[in-house]
Amino acid sequence: xxxxxxxxxxxxxxxxxxxxxxxxxxxxxxxxxxxxxxxxxxxxxxxxxxxxxxxxxxxxxxxxxxxxxxxxxxxxxxxxxxxxxxxxxxxxxxxxxxxxxxxxxxxxxxxxxxxxxxxxxxxxxxxxxxxxxxxxxxxxxxxxxxxxxxxxxxxxxxxxxxxxxxxxxxxxxxxxxxxxxxxxxxxxxxxxxxxxxxxxxxxxxxxxxxxxxxxxxxxxxxxxxxxxxxxxxxxxxxxxxxxxxxxxxxxx
Numbered sequence: 001x002x003x004x005x006x007x008x009x010x011x012x013x014x015x016x017x018x019x020x021x022x023x024x025x026x027x028x029x030x031x032x033x034x035x036x037x038x039x040x041x042x043x044x045x046x047x048x049x050x051x052x053x054x055x056x057x058x059x060x061x062x063x064x065x066x067x068x069x070x071x072x073x074x075x076x077x078x079x080x081x082x083x084x085x086x087x088x089x090x091x092x093x094x095x096x097x098x099x100x101x102x103x104x105x106x107x108x109x110x111x112x113x114x115x116x117x118x119x120x121x122x123x124x125x126x127x128x129x130x131x132x133x134x135x136x137x138x139x140x141x142x143x144x145x146x147x148x149x150x151x152x153x154x155x156x157x158x159x160x161x162x163x164x165x166x167x168x169x170x171x172x173x174x175x176x177x178x179x180x181x182x183x184x185x186x187x188x189x190x191x192x193x194x195x196x197x198x199x200x201x202x203x204x205x206x207x208x209x210x211x212x213x214x215x216x217x218x219x220x221x222x223x224x225x226x227x228x229x230x231x232x233x234x235x236x237x238x239x240x241x242x243x244x245x246x247x248x249x250x251x252x
Contacts, residue, residue, distance in 0.1 A: 036221065037211065037212050040210070040212070040219070040221050040224060044227045044228050044231065047224065047225075048228050051228065052232065052235065055114065055117055055118040056121075056137070058115075058121075059125050062122045063126060063130070064130075072122055072123050073126050076123050079120045079121075079122065081116075081119070082115070082118070082119030082123075083120040085116045086116040086233070090113070090229065093225075097223060110228070110229070121240070125243070132250070135246050139242050139246075140235065147200060147203050151204050151211065152211065159205050159209055162205055162216070165201055169202075176191055185248060189248040192245045192248065193245060196241045196245065199241060202234045203238065206227070206230055206234055
């Protein structure tokens with residue numbers, strides 16, 4: 001039985017799971033009304049902003065309160081546990097996006113996964129200097145802004161690269177695991193730089209999938225939770241890679 005979405009003009013968009021058909025008010029295609037697409041983009045970006053605000057706020061509080069920072073340095077397992085839970089939850093909702101398409105389930109997912117990422121981020125940042133964190137945050141903001149501008153302005157469809165970038169990401173992950181056995185400062189710097197490039201492409205793809213339009217891959221209007229988590233995690237990953245580069249560069 002088809003499920004319907006009522007828009008402001010009173011026209012019903014639909015998704016029929018039996019026929020696997022979507023109305024243009026459900027998916028973010030080029031024929032979807034502009035206000036529907038803009039509303040989705042605003043919603044996702046606002047959620048990502050709140051996630052980043054919470055994560056960096058918690059990290060900065062923990063960093064500058066000495067007993068808390070020492071606790072995270074002494075007990076890094078909270079960060080490891082947060083990263084593990086976030087990774088497993090991400091796999092689940094990526095394979096089964098229907099799980100987070102209702103308001104209740106999406107709220108639960110966001111409330112669960114955002115603190116997990118915040119714990120990982122805090123544990124990671126506590127081992128760096130404050131000036132390095134500040135530089136990395138500034139560079140990350142600049143890079144994400146430029147990537148967003150490129151994604152909005154260009155007519156090129158970066159989502160067509162999605163399949164290839166997934167393969168690149170898997171190969172890179174395996175390479176990183178192997179490299180742990182013969183890690184050097186130069187290799188550490190190179191890996192972080194490659195990671196920045198790969199994640200930057202992911203962010204470009206994320207933003208274009210969120211924008212919708214004439215794209216090979218795009219989110220539906222109920223995917224705001226999935227879209228927010230993907231973009232949020234990629235921005236955090238970019239920040240961490242840049243922070244590694246800043247730190248490694250100063251010690252080379």
